[in-house]
Amino acid sequence: MKNQILMGLNGDEAVAYATKQVNPDVVAAYPITPQTIIVERFSEYVADGEVDTEFVAVESEHSALSSCIGAAAAGARAFTATAANGLALMWEMTYIASGMRLPIVMAIANRALSGPINIPTDHSDSMGARDSGWIQIYCENSQEVYDASLAAWRIGEHLDVQLPVMVCLDGFTLSHTMENVYTLPDEKVRDFVSERKFIKVEGHMGETELRLNPECPLTMGPLDLQDYYFEHKLQQIDAMKQALKAIPEIDAEYAKISGRSYDFLHPYRMEDTEVAILGLGSTMGTVRYVVDQLREEGVKAGLVKMRVFRPFPVEELIKTVGNVPVLGVLDKAASFGAPGGPLYEEVKTTFYDQPEKPMVVDYIYGLGGRDTSPQMIRGIYENLMGVLERGSVSDRVCFVGVRQ
């Protein structure tokens, strides 16, 4: 941690501070709880002259992302942040940002979607946007939020990727909770993020960078019907595959300057594990605490924290879960009428073709910010041990912490 400054930051402040160090060209945002602090802090940086950013105070989230799309198309580094209904209002623009291959970075302070209206955390907002073509990174603590807020630029702007990135942090649990965060010196961040790089495209006036430039005009995102749309979607699918290669490259580079190593998945005590939990975000800190307790009691418990949900790390997941016989999946979002929560479905899809696969149980928890205590996680492990003993899954989808 040499040369790093230890700061007391909540998750939102960690985003704002990292973004200040990146010094993006444009920030366009609209305040919504629990993301507001990000934009508040950042607008202070603008007012104090600490950044060169053009701050656009828009009238809605739809306009926030639209402004970022225009700015990014013109070659700017553009940042925004939102949560819940704000993300819902951005909906059509999320697909346009990714379809136009604009590496915008957006922080999502995860919050439950209305209605009924609710402001605490769950993943219904970002999970709803899982098919919008954005890379999604989920953070466990403010340190991860800070680190992801820097790495996101390099990941999205990687020449083989060129996709927008969501940095997801649990509302209040992370966004409003102060933690110790090691921050890099400004010049190290500047060297790491450097300048935005552009891919070359063949426009109708010859080869040029993918950015709007009056000297060599391009038409970006025009009418694209039965004759070309499908090919462009395949390019996005391929870009996500390329991201699976690019993310470890960027993570390795970041580890060199920060001493903090990140991966798609972070396993914990998964050597001889019999019962494991897979999940996203801040809850995984609680799960780790419970795993330590259970290990002391002689239970072979483990966990896998998923940091990158999009692109979904299929091969890495198969390798990391290995031959664990029972796997519980934590879903902080419901998919109404679906076989299970979004993470559960993708985990089961991942293992379907494997000759050896774990028995998988979905645990939908924490909706609308319902507290998730260590006791609750312990209950999940006990339930998983029951599955192990019986050798079969009785309830595929369980709801944890809800009154019956």
Place this chain on the structure above:
Amino acid sequence: MSERFPGWRELPKGAVSPKSSIEYKTGDWGVEKPGIDLGRCTQCTLCHFFCPEGAITISEDGHPEVGMDYCKGCGVCAEECPVKCIEMVRKR
């Protein structure tokens, strides 16, 4: 269409139009095309101004001409013609 379309690996990324709108011929979209009775045409040029595609030009002698590379057969010209000398006819 005999034109060879590029595959996804060849296409420019970023949903950049693979060709300009001049080269992007949309004339084959139409089911109908305007049939103009030039004998009754008063050369008012309203069809030229109303055409949403800019596909109707006015010739030197003042008569409208339909560019079939771009005409989508929408029928706006036939609707707007004050003397009803344009009739939409089915393409064969």
